[in-house]
Amino acid sequence: MREFPSFTTHLECSATGARYPADVLHGLSRAGKPLLVRYDLEAMRRAISRDEFARRMEGGFWRYRELLPVRRSANVVSLGEVATPIIPAPAIARLHGARELLVKDEGRLPTGSFKARGLALAVSMAKELGVRRMAMPTNGNAGAALAAYASRADIESWVFCPEDTPEINVREMAHAGAHVFLVNGLINDCGRLVAEGKATMGWFDASTLKEPYRIEGKKTMGIELAEQLGWRLPDVIFYPTGGGTGLIGMWKAFAELEALGFIDSGRPRMVAVQAAGCAPVVRAWQEGREHAEPWSNAHTIAAGIRVPAAIGDFLILRAIRASGGFAIAVEDEAIAEARAEMARIEGLLLCPEGAATYAAWRVALASGRVSPHERSLLFNCATGLKYPLPAAGRKIDCRRPVDFASLAVAAN
Numbered sequence: 138m139r140e141f142p143s144f145t146t147h148l149e150c151s152a153t154g155a156r157y158p159a160d161v162l163h164g165l166s167r168a169g170k171p172l173l174v175r176y177d178l179e180a181m182r183r184a185i186s187r188d189e190f191a192r193r194m195e196g197g198f199w200r201y202r203e204l205l206p207v208r209r210s211a212n213v214v215s216l217g218e219v220a221t222p223i224i225p226a227p228a229i230a231r232l233h234g235a236r237e238l239l240v241k242d243e244g245r246l247p248t249g250s251f252k253a254r255g256l257a258l259a260v261s262m263a264k265e266l267g268v269r270r271m272a273m274p275t276n277g278n279a280g281a282a283l284a285a286y287a288s289r290a291d292i293e294s295w296v297f298c299p300e301d302t303p304e305i306n307v308r309e310m311a312h313a314g315a316h317v318f319l320v321n322g323l324i325n326d327c328g329r330l331v332a333e334g335k336a337t338m339g340w341f342d343a344s345t346l347k348e349p350y351r352i353e354g355k356k357t358m359g360i361e362l363a364e365q366l367g368w369r370l371p372d373v374i375f376y377p378t379g380g381g382t383g384l385i386g387m388w389k390a391f392a393e394l395e396a397l398g399f400i401d402s403g404r405p406r407m408v409a410v411q412a413a414g415c416a417p418v419v420r421a422w423q424e425g426r427e428h429a430e431p432w433s434n435a436h437t438i439a440a441g442i443r444v445p446a447a448i449g450d451f452l453i454l455r456a457i458r459a460s461g462g463f464a465i466a467v468e469d470e471a472i473a474e475a476r477a478e479m480a481r482i483e484g485l486l487l488c489p490e491g492a493a494t495y496a497a498w499r500v501a502l503a504s505g506r507v508s509p510h511e512r513s514l515l516f517n518c519a520t521g522l523k524y525p526l527p528a529a530g531r532k533i534d535c536r537r538p539v540d541f542a543s544l545a546v547a548a549n
C-alpha cells in the first residue's frame with residue numbers, strides 16, 4: 138500500500154472539547170468520556186477529491202486513508218476489506234407500499250461483520266503506537282474481529298463475553314488466537330473485568346469508545362454509503378444500536394464530508410433501533426434525557442444490541458436529535474418474523490440485529506414516522522450465517538421408491 142499524506146491534528150474530548158495530542162496512546166479523556174480524532178480538513182480539502190477516491194478501485198475502506206488516523210502504510214493491518222454492497226429490496230418495499238428500501242450488507246467484511254471496520258483501525262493504531270496486548274468485552278462479533286486483526290498484527294488478544302454469546306462467535310475468537318473467557322454476566326460486567334485487570338495484565342483496553350479509533354473505522358460506513366449513492370445521502374438510516382459506535386461514527390463522517398465539500402448540509406434522519414428487552418437509548422430519547430439510565434435484566438435474541446449501558450449514550454442521543462430522527466424498540470418476535478420475511482421474499486439472510494432494523498422500519502412506515510416516498514437504508518451489520526436458524530428439512534428414504542407428487546402436497 139502506498140504512503141498517503143496524514144492529516145490528524147489532535148484528539149478532542151467529546152464532552153468538554155479539551156485537546157489531547159495525537160500519536161500517543163489514549164483511553165478515555167480526563168472527564169471519562171470518549172475521545173474523537175480531529176483532522177486538518179482545510180488541508181485535506183486541498184489534497185483530495187471525490188474523483189480521486191473514485192479512481193482507487195481496491196482496498197475497501199482503506200481507499201479513504203486520508204480521512205483515517207493511521208500515519209504509516211506499514212502499520213495498516215488488512216484482511217482484504219471490501220466495500221459492502223447496498224442492496225435494494227424492491228419486493229419488500231412494494232409489499233409495504235413504499236417506493237424504495239435499501240439494505241447495506243456489512244456481513245461481507247472479514248470475520249463476517251462491520252466490527253472489522255472498527256477493529257482494523259483499532260489494531261492498526263495499536264500497532265502504530267506499540268501496543269502488545271489488547272483486551273475487550275464483547276457480545277461476539279467485535280471479539281471475533283479483534284482476534285483476527287490482532288493475530289494478523291502479532292498482537293495478543295484477550296476477550297471477555299457473556300456466557301450465552303453465540304457459540305460460533307466464541308469458537309471463532311478462540312480459533313483466531315484470542316484468549317477467550319465466558320462470564321456469567323452481561324457485556325458491562327465483562328467491561329468491568331477488563332478495566333479491573335488491565336493494570337495487572339498490561340492490556341490495552343479496546344472497549345467500544347474507550348479507545349479513540351474504532352469509531353474512525355465505523356465512520357467509513359458513512360463515507361462509503363455516501364459515495365455509493367452518488368454523494369446523496371438517504372432520507373433515513375436505521376441502525377441497530379448497542380454501543381452506538383456506528384451511528385456516532387457515521388454522524389462524524391457526514392460532518393467531515395460536508396467540510397470537505399463532498400456533500401451538502403442535508404442529513405439523513407438517524408434512527409436508533411433497539412430490542413424491547415434492552416432499550417436504554419429509546420427510553421432516554423422518549424424521556425428527553427441527555428444520558429441513558431442502565432437497563433436492568435437486559436435480554437434479546439439480537440446479542441449485538443444487548444448493551445444495558447453505553448458510554449457514548451449522549452453522543453448517540455445528540456446525533457438522533459440533531460438529525461430529526463428517533464429511537465425505536467422492537468420485540469424479539471417481530472425481529473424473528475422480519476428476519477424470516479426478508480429471507481423468504483428477497484433472499485437476504487439478515488442477522489437478528491439487522492432484522493431489527495427491518496422490523497422497526499415496518500412499524501415506522503405504518504405509523505407515518507417514515508413516509509412511503511422516502512429512501513430508507515437499513516444496516517445489516519453481520520452475516521446471518523453466524524446465528525441460529527429454525528430447524529428445517531424433511532427426511533427421504535432413498536432406498537425406497539419416492540412418491541414425488543406427495544412432496545409438494547406435504548410442503549403446502
Ligand SMILES: Cc1ncc(COP(=O)(O)O)c(C=O)c1O
Binds near residue numbers: 384488
Ligand atoms: C451484528 C451487530 N449489530 C449491531 C451491533 C451494535 O453495534 P454498535 O456498538 O455500533 O451500536 C453489534 C455489536 O456487537 C453487532 O454485533
